[in-house]
Amino acid sequence: MDLRTRLLDAAVEVVADQGVTGLTHDAVDSAARVSAGSTLATFPSRRALVEGVTERCIERELEMAVGPRREVAPSPDGIASMFGHFVGRALGEDRAVTLARYVLHAEAARTPSLRAFYAVGADTVDTWAVDLVRRAGSHQPERDFGIMANYVTGLVFHELALPTPGLDAAGRVRALIAALRWTPP
Template identity: 75%
Template sequence: MADRRTVLLDAAVEVVADQGLGGLTHDAVDAQAGIPIGSTAELFPTDQTLVEGVTQRCIEREMQMATGPHAEVEASPEGLASAFGAFADRALGEDRAVTLARYMLHAEAARTPSLRPFYAVGADEADTWALDLVRRAGSQHPERDVGIMANYVTGLVFHELALPTPDPDVAGRVRTLIDALGWRAA
């Protein structure tokens, strides 16, 4: 069973996905989690700490979406394409609430400078992990390619949330992108 912090933050992710950041209140999280009023405020006493907690939880869950049940992704063009495809499938399916919440938090970081450093720490963790993987998979320009691939998949997922297509074939599209970037076998 998940610890109390995780339960509360997962409920908060659902609140943000359903109601936007304007709906993120301590009482709304308590209601979503089905716990007594005031429980969320015990762990996250301010609005800022609650938003920071939701941001961190989205980052944690996105890392799980990227790796699936295993901590390793095959360091090859096919392995990366497959991982990005699986990530997008989850982002648009079972973890849609995480995706919606993340995009709302991303937009809020653009409006609220105090959130940027906190948001950037999680992004740096993911980028460090991805950079090593992309390098081992054969990229000759890993710093460039991580940004290109991440922005491509982020944009594709964003587009698919609003205007879904029957089969976005993210893995196939990412494999085409990797080929266009000129990777060599590692």
């Protein structure tokens, strides 16, 4: 792993634990266990550091959903499985990414310049996902992806605080897809 990625992964942990106010160059140096000044040398301003963390969260969320190869079967079941996998990781091994993302979402709501930056990265993922939903049989892929993404975001948010024993996230997404009445190709 290169230094930049190592620093950003440490910064994700800092944001998850301490919020954006705790995100300092020194805190990241400490979390990454690198020499003092390493984060400042890589991210010369606080804004550059916040933007870097935002980009890294988006990258890691895509990995959480599809793994390193972005291969998802363009079918209702493939998409339900993808979202189920994402929810499992978001609540488990990648919980810090999830918490950091929610913190950054709240920060973007208060900071228009971060909102614009955040939107560009999210648009890249959304474009890929909307195409996948279209190929899976949605007649209104932009609408349907928005509904699914918002549902999964809300599900994860709720489950962070109030976990459901034996949660079947993929099954819930399958039911949502059925309600949206896709016609697989």
